[in-house]
Structures are given as C-alpha cells and as structure tokens.
Amino acid sequence: MRIVIQRVKSARLKVDNKLVSEIGKGYNVFVGVTRDDTIDNVKKIARRIATVRLFKDEDGKLNYNIAQVGGEILLVSNFTLCDKKGSGGARPDFTLSAPKDKAIELYQALQTELINEYGLTVKMGRFAETMQIYTQLDGPINLVQEY
Numbered sequence: 001m002r003i004v005i006q007r008v009k010s011a012r013l014k015v016d017n018k019l020v021s022e023i024g025k026g027y028n029v030f031v032g033v034t035r036d037d038t039i040d041n042v043k044k045i046a047r048r049i050a051t052v053r054l055f056k057d058e059d060g061k062l063n064y065n066i067a068q069v070g071g072e073i074l075l076v077s078n079f080t081l082c083d084k085k086g087s088g089g090a091r092p093d094f095t096l097s098a099p100k101d102k103a104i105e106l107y108q109a110l111q112t113e114l115i116n117e118y119g120l121t122v123k124m125g126r127f128a129e130t131m132q133i134y135t136q137l138d139g140p141i142n143l144v145q146e147y
Contacts, residue, residue: 002032002081007141012134021123026071032081033103044147046113076125
C-alpha cells in the first residue's frame, strides 16, 4: 500500500458536483492498493495514520497525533499512486495496482481499522469515480508512506 497523508485545515470531496464527504481539521489521505497487499498492510498503514505526530504542540513541535487534536480523516482511493517506479516511460505504468475487487476490499478495511481500532472519524471518497477534492492544506505537511 502506498499513501500520501496531507495535513489539512479542511477538505471536501465532490462527485458530479455533489458533496460526498467533508472534514474539518485532520488528514486528507490518498490510498493506493497494490496487487501484493494484504490485511497486514492495512493494519500497518492504519497504525501509521493513527499514530504519526503531524500536529504542533504548544512549543511548535510536531508532537500530537490526529486523535489528540480531535481531527478527522478523508480517505481517497487513488490507484495512480501505484505507478511502477523507474518504468522510464512518458506514460505512467499502473500494473502494480490491485484488481478492483481486492482494492475496494482493502480500502474499506482501512476505514474499518481506523474506526474500530483507533476510534477515529473517517469519511470516504468514492471508489473508481472521478472526484473533485478541495483541500485547505495546513503547513503544508505531506507524508508519503509505503508498506
């Protein structure tokens, strides 16, 4: 799995100009599921999202995680994160992407893990839809992770 965590002041997601999801302070997380991913990858990614400290304390240091600041998460499926590194061509190579059924299953499992194991508020994008995502980045702080 590959993710990009963006610290945001707010984020909104629309499909066909209709609001689907909206969060306040928290993380906009793009999620790419690769063909070799398993539920173990989901658990590792969920732990990372829940525990990474990307919010400032009173001294301006990144010491607070998302739960400590009452933040929310917007999960957005994004197969383009599965570009095959070093393919060298002008067109991205997405052969590392998981098949649709597997990708949906693990994408939804990530939401479930974040809610059930970490008690976080998690909203979702729409799988395999063209989405318009409006973010007010905070920082900017963007973290790229792969498990």
